Amino acid sequence: MGIKRSSAVVFKPYDQDQISLLPPSLDELIAENHPVRIINKVINEIDTKPINRKYKGGGASSYHPRLLLKVLVYGYLNNVYSSRKLEEQTRVNIHFMWLTGMKTPDHHTINRFRGEKLSGILKEIFSQIVQLLVAEGIVNVKEAVFTDGTKIESAANRYTFVWGKAIKTSKDRIKSQLDALWKYAQGVAAEEMQDSSSSEFESLAPEKVKAAIRKIDEAISDKQDVPKKIKQKLSYAAKNWPQNLERYDEQEKLLAGRNSYSKTDQDATFMRMKEDHMLNGQLKPAYNLQISTQQQFILNYSLHQTSTDYGTLASHIESYQALYNQTPAAIVADAGYGSDQNYGLLEDKGIAAYIKYNTFDKEQKEGIKAFSNDSLHHNEAENYLVCPMGQQMAYIGDRQRVSASGYVQIISCYQARNCHGCPMAGVCHSAKGNRIAEVNHSLRKHKQVVKERLNSEQGIKYRKQRPVDVEPVFAHIKSNHGFKRFLLRGLSKVEVEVGLLSIAHNLRKWTA
Structure with missing residues (x-):
């Protein structure tokens, strides 16, 4: 019968008072492939003159804008958004300490730099970083981009409006x-x-x-x-x-x-927020963030005070053109952007519109609805419509329809000559007298072009790619990284936060 012997547990020794001959270098403690090194390298390469011009000079010395920009970008990359928490990180986190060279700017300095020095010029810095991605062959600003929007709550009081x-x-x-x-x-x-x-x-x-x-x-x-x-x-x-x-x-x-x-952030508009998977929610002060992506990298962002997407496209494209001195070859977006105004705008700028109109998906399954105005044949040469029973509907004039953005649409009106006794009268139209049909010929032509484009081989490819290109970016920012509410107030300051989020997202993805 063997004798059981108990073995003692051995722990590794440690001595908090141990003195080293030479203090360790912070550089030695950071892995060669750590994301903080990419942040440092990228920001060292960009031109900070746009920020430097915001400093008046004279008086006490200031922290270098490159240092403060590194702190903010690396903080946003690691879900640290508060200026107080960023100050704390520069004192306790070796990555922040390495970035700043052991300098410890206080939260007032960080917040002033973010809210004042970066206001109005951060987009120039953002575009420089995108150009670095272009130089690496990761993205191409000339090719198609995927555009979508989301609402992010303002820091304003929800109950003063x-x-x-x-x-x-x-x-x-x-x-x-x-x-x-x-x-x-x-x-x-x-x-x-x-x-x-x-x-x-x-x-x-x-x-x-x-x-x-x-x-x-x-x-x-x-x-x-x-x-x-x-x-x-x-x-x-x-x-x-x-x-x-x-x-x-x-x-x-x-x-x-x-x-x-909102009375506490007068630039914020009350918008209905999607609070859960059932799209239930409530009205809250918010901003409408629009982004254009490629390979899930953000190539352009713009902030808007309207809740609908279709009215944001014109200024969003202008922003893109200002950044890169050119427009993308194509824009792929959902039906929220489908309008006569947007189709015409893209056509004028030579941008291929892969944008659904509101009935596109239904038409794919069921075809054009019988007896609808879109189903009526238009004789362009003689300008008349043909009703479902083959009767000509004569042109009786135009009227104007002005959208909320001020865009004027021309609506052409046609009237059937005699609907009395028609066997289709009950299902064709419900109004008394002869049927009157209203048609926006410009929109009708745009829809036909877009329909053919979306059903092409390239269009099908883009339609499949859109949900997995632009939508996950919002999921990363809002769900994975917990940014669901702005910290600053006012359009110009909130735009800075969006810029920092976009830069951090791109560098996070680049380092991955």
Whole structure:
């Protein structure tokens, strides 16, 4: 019978007070292929003159912009977005310590550099990094790009807001009540009001409204039996309406055509956010981020204050052209960008549009819907449509339709000669009388071209590639790296954050 022997556990010794002859170099502690080395190499190669010009000179010495840019880019690459946490990293993280040469800028310096020095010029730095990718043969700014958008919440308060509709309702109420007071004054003081007209306050200019209230008050001041309610209303109107109208005018200027803005970030617009996989959500102050990608690298980004995608394409392309002095060969995007305006814009710029229109997918499965306006044959030479029963529909004129962006569409109208007794009348149209069809011929032609292009071999390839090229970039930024809300406020500062996110994403992918 053997004897069981217990073996002692042996631990490796360590001594926190051990003194080394020479202190270790930080460079020796960082692996040769570590991403921080790529960050350092890339930022050392770019031209920082655009940032340098933001410094006035004189006074105390400043941290080098290259150093601070390295801190920010490496921080955004590692999901460290707060200036306080970045300051902490420069004191405790050997990678940040190596990048800064043991310098420790405080969070005020980091935040001022990010919000002020990089504002308006970071895109130049971004484009330089993209050009380095081009030089490596990783991307090509001349080829097709994949475009999409996402909404990112602003740092603004979610519950302090101004709505365009509320302003209009308030102004309409003031006009209605002022009109009622004016009519009352004309009724009880016709002689005093005979040379006055209510058209004086039609525009609701604060000074004219103030003058109108004064006129009403003077007209009825010496009249007997004026109801107390009228006097109270006039007193309230004189005290509040002019200053309220001045405030509404200022708010409308800030809205600049938008439907809303946040009081704590006036550049942010309230947008419906997709909060979960069921697309449930709520209205929050946010910005619409548009990007164009290739091989999941971001080649262009732009920030917008509108929630819809189709109105962002024109300025997004202008931004691309400003960065690289040329446009891409093609743009591939989903149906959110499909519009007559966008198709025409791309055609004028010589860019092939691989952009679906809103009924493209349904038409692929079911064909063009029977009896729809799109199904009606158009005789271009004689300009008439042919109804489903073969009857000619005569051209009766054009009308204009203006989009929210101000784009004017020409809608041609056609009317059938006699629908009475037609066996198809019930399913062809539901209106009384002869059917009237409205057609946007420009959009119709664009859709036909786009349909053929999307169903070509190249188009099918692009359609398959789009969801796996641009959409994962948003997933990486928002889900994998936790950036779902901006830290700064104001369009120019938020654009800096987007630039840092884009640079960090590209370098992260490059190092991978």
